[in-house]
Amino acid sequence: MASSPIHSVSVPRSVRARLLLQVLATVAILAFVPGNAAKLAALLVVWVIGFGKLSRAEWIVFIGINLLFMVMNIGALQKGVFSFSNPDALGMPMYEFFMWGFYTLNTIRFLDGKAPRGRQWLVVVMAVALAIPFSTIGNAGLLTLVSGIILIISLALFHEPMDFAYVAYMVILGALIEYTGVWAGQWSYPENPPGGVPLWFITMWGGVGLFTRRLVLPLMRRGTTSQ
Secondary structure, three states, X not given: OXXXXXXXXXXXXXXXXXXXXXXXXXXXXXXXXXXXXXXXXXXXXXXXXXXXXXXXXXXXXXXXXXXXXXXXXXXXXXXXXXXXXXXXEOOEOOOHHHHHHHHHHHHHHHHOOOOOOOOHHHHHHHHHHHHHHHHHOOOHHHHHXXXXXXXXXXXXXXXXXXXXXXXXXXXXXXHHHXXXXXXXXXXXXXXXXXXXXXXXXXXXXXXHHHHHHHHHHHXXXXXXXXX
């Protein structure tokens, strides 16, 4: 299997094409493969083919991000922010326990680039500030407003071109996943928002994109160089 492209600054077109196909295959599996276990099995196959060999740092990120979002999802589910149609455990289908690690690695592999430098303590503060509303606020309009303000402040602090690239990529990825999941009946949001998906998905996915570059990428690069 191909080695990780984690050190490359310019991602070959063939690699980016494979990663885009990986995303489209993931969307198709969520929409059309019946049953949570079958979905998970198909997703793992697609991810292995798309990523090839993962470095130790990538494995750590994959596992750590999945654990983080498992906790965040539990808080959001308890607040009624959204709900899954056919949960297996902790209010979630079994495939959901692995999804956010995939989103993060796919984004990093696709955009790549050098890890940014800066005040890591401030990055952590803003990342926590953005995460808190999604586990504590149940009203969609208020959640959109609060998370939007925090994301705007974060982009005022961290605004290199690649920051906006990470935000844009994850918002587009989020739109594909969110609308597919809702329209396929995998999960739903209260109050019937237009199109089935509330506007705060933009701030959530965009924020994850920003802090993937500002927080996760430097940790991954550091872990890779120490191997």
